[in-house]
Amino acid sequence: MHIQLKNIHKYFGSVHANNDVSLTIEPGQILGLLGENGAGKSTLMKILSGLICKDNGEILINGEEQNLNSPADALRLGIGMLHQDPHDFPSMTIREDLQIWNQRSDRTRTDATDWQALMNIQEDLGFNLDLDGSVGDLTVGERQQLELARLLWLGVELLILDEPTTGISALQQEVLFSALKKLAGQGKTIIFVSHKLEEVKELCSRAVVLRKGCLIGEREAPFDENDLVKLMFGRQITRTRTAHARTRDVCMSVQNLNIEDFRIAIENVNFDLYAGEVIGLAGMEGSGQRQFLQALAGMKQPSSGHIRFGDEDLFGRNCYEYQKRGIFYVPTARMEEGLVPGMTLEEHYILSDCEKKIFIDSRKSHKTTEERIQRFNIKGRSATYSEELSGGNQQRLLLSLLQDPAQLLLLENPTRGLDIESTNWIWSILRERCQAATSIIFSSADLDELTFYADRILVFFSGRISEPLDSAGLDEERLGRMIGGKDWPK
C-alpha cells in the first residue's frame, strides 16, 4: 500500500500537535517514526487510522485522496493500528473479543468465525494464544499479539504499531520483531512508532523523526545513533551512573513472606535490603512484581511472614503505618492510581502535605509549588491540571509529591513509556536520594535499565522469586532466559 500524507495539521486547543507534516511510505517497507514523548507521533498515526480527524491537509492512499473520518473508513481501506494500550476487551474471552468488529468495514470476508484462518496467522507468526482464554489474563505482550493477529485476520495491508515494545518481555519483543520482518517480506506496509533508537535500528529500513509536531528529518538505514539522537532532542544526550551508595546497614529484612491473591501466589521470600541500595525486579508483566511491591508498602495483606523494618515487624499493619516510617509506593498507572485528574499541581502539593489544618495557607503552598516545580524541572505551572502534563512530567510530579525523608521507595515501572531524556533525569533524582541512604526497589521490563541502575536484581517468574543477583557482571542473556522461565533451580 502506497501512502502519502500532505501538509497535515492538527491542533489540540492551543497546542499545535502536528505542524505541516508531509510523508510518503512505500509498500513493503518498515518505517520507523521516532520522536520524544509528546512530539506528535501518536497524533499523526491516529489521524492515519481514522481515530481522530486532521484539521488540514490531504491523505492519499494508492494515489487517491481519502477522507478518513472514522476507524471504519480506515479499516475498509486496509489500515489497522495497534494502540499503545491495546484496544481490546479485558472482560471477555479471546474468542468473544475477536468477534467484535464492524462487518460493513471489512473488505475480504463476511464470515465472522473463520477460526482456522486465524490459527494459521498465529502459527505463521509464532504466536500461541488460547482462543478460549480470557483477554484480561493475558500479558501486555500477548494482548498485542492478539491485536496483531486480529488485524491481519481482517485483511489489513498497512499496520501501524504505536510504541509496541512498552511493557513487553524481551522474548515477546523478539517474537514481535521477527513477525514484523516476515510481514514486511509478504508485502505489508508497517509503521513502527517508537522513542527507542535500538529498536528502530534493528527493525526499520527508513526512519523519520518528529520533534514538537514538525517532521524534521529522514534517514535511510544504516542509521547513526548519535545523529538520530541529535535529531530527536536537538542535542546530544549521555547518561551517567553516579557512585555506589549502598551501605552495610540493613534497611528492611523480609523473612518467609507469603503473598496470595486471585491471580498469583508468591511463596517464601527472604532477603535483606541495605540502606542506599537499589534493587531491580525483573520479569514478565504480571509475574508478581506488583503484588510484591504492594505487600512491602502495606497496601496488600501478605498471608504470613515477617517484614522487619528497624526494630519492628510491620507484618499486618496498614499502609499508613508504612508511610509514617517513610515507605512509599509509586504505581505504574500514573493518572489512575497516582495523580488526581482535575486538580492543579498546587492542589496536589497541598493534598500531599498532610497538614491537619482546616484552612489552606496559600502563601506557603505557592512557595512549595514553585520550589518543587523548579527542583523537579516540571514543564507546567502551579495552575496546570495534572492530566495536561505529558507522561514524563506526570512522573516527575509523582516523584516530587513524595515526602522527605523517605526510607524506602517502591517504584512500579518508574520509566515506562518515557523517552531517554526523562528517564535519565528521573534516575538522576533517584540516585541523589540513594546518596541520602534511601533504598529503592523498582520493577522494569527494560533489561538495560535493570542492569544499569540496580545494584541487585530479583527475577520473577509466575510467582517464583530468584535469589538476589548482583547486577555487576550479570549476563543479560542469562537474565532474559530466567525471565522466560529457564535456568531456574529445581
Place this chain on the structure above:
Amino acid sequence: MNEFLTNMAGVVAAATPVVVAVIGETFSERSGVINLSANGLIVLAAMVGFAAAYTTGMVWVGLLAGFVTGAAAGLLISFSSISLKQSQVAVGFILSLLFRDLAYFLGTPFMVLPGPTVNRFAIPLLKDIPILGPLFFDQNVLVYFSYVLIAMSYYWIFHTRQGLILRGVGEQPISAYSRGIDVNRQRYLYTALGSGLIGLAGPMYSLSIKAGWNGTMTGLDGIGWIVLSITIFGGWNPLRGSFGAYLFVFLQWLGLALQSYWTSVPSQVLQVAPFPLMILTLLFVNIGDTEWVTRMMARLPRGVRGGFYKLFRFLRKPPPASLGVPFERE
C-alpha cells in the same frame, strides 16, 4: 397448598412488570447509559397507556403507547447525554421527578374510570402440568411475553455477535470504535429499546395488575428505584435480574402474609422489610471487595479462603466499565 400456589402465581404475575423493566434497564446500562428516570417513567407510561387503552378501547394500543412513551424518553436521555454530553445522573433525576408529576397532572381526566384490562389466558396442555402449570401457565399474555423476553434478552446479550458488540460498547467504547463500530448509534438504539421496555412496564400495571388510573393513589411511585437496584443486584444479566425481581415481589408478599401470623409486629415494619432486605443483598454481593474482609480472609486456612474467593467472584459482577461516561474519540 392450593392457596399457597395461587399466591405464588400472583407473585409471578406481580413481578412481571418489574422483570420487564429490569431487562430494559439492563439493555440500556449494558450499552453505557443509565436511565435514572425509570421511576417517573413507569408512572407516566402507566397513565399514558391507560389513557390510550381507555380512549380506543383496545388494550394493545395502551401497551404500545407505554412502549412508545418509554422509547421517546430514552431518545431524550440519549440526546442529552450522548449528543449534548450532559450528566446522566443529573438529567435522570430531574426527568424522574418531571415524568411523575406530569403523569399526575395529565392523568386527572382519567382518574378512577373503569378501563379495559388484559385477559387471563391459560395455555392448553401446559396448564395441566402439576404445580408448574397453575404457577406459570395460567396467567395472562403479558406474563408469557416476559418469559420469552427473559430467554431472548439473555441469548441476545451473551450468545450473539450483536450482544457482544453491545457489551463491548459499554465496556471499552474506544476499542469498539477503533474496530469500526458506531458507538453512539449503538447507545441510542439500546437506550431507546431499553427505555421502551421500562415504559412497557407502566401499562402492565395500569391495564392488569393495578388496573385503572388513580393518580397518586395508584401506588407505582417507588417501583422504578427498585428496578434500578435490582439491575445492579442482577449483575446486568437478564437471568439474575429476573431472579432478583421475583425475589423482591416474593418478599413483599411475605411481608403481607406474615402480618396475620405476627400480629404483635407493626404492619409497617413488614411492609417496609423488603427494601432493607434488598440493600442487605446488595451489600453481601459486593462485600468481597472491602479491605476489612480481605484482611480477615488472609487469616483463614487456604481451602476455606479459596471457597470464599469463589463465592465472592460468583456474586460480584462489575458494572459495564464505561457506565455513565459519554464517549469521546480522544
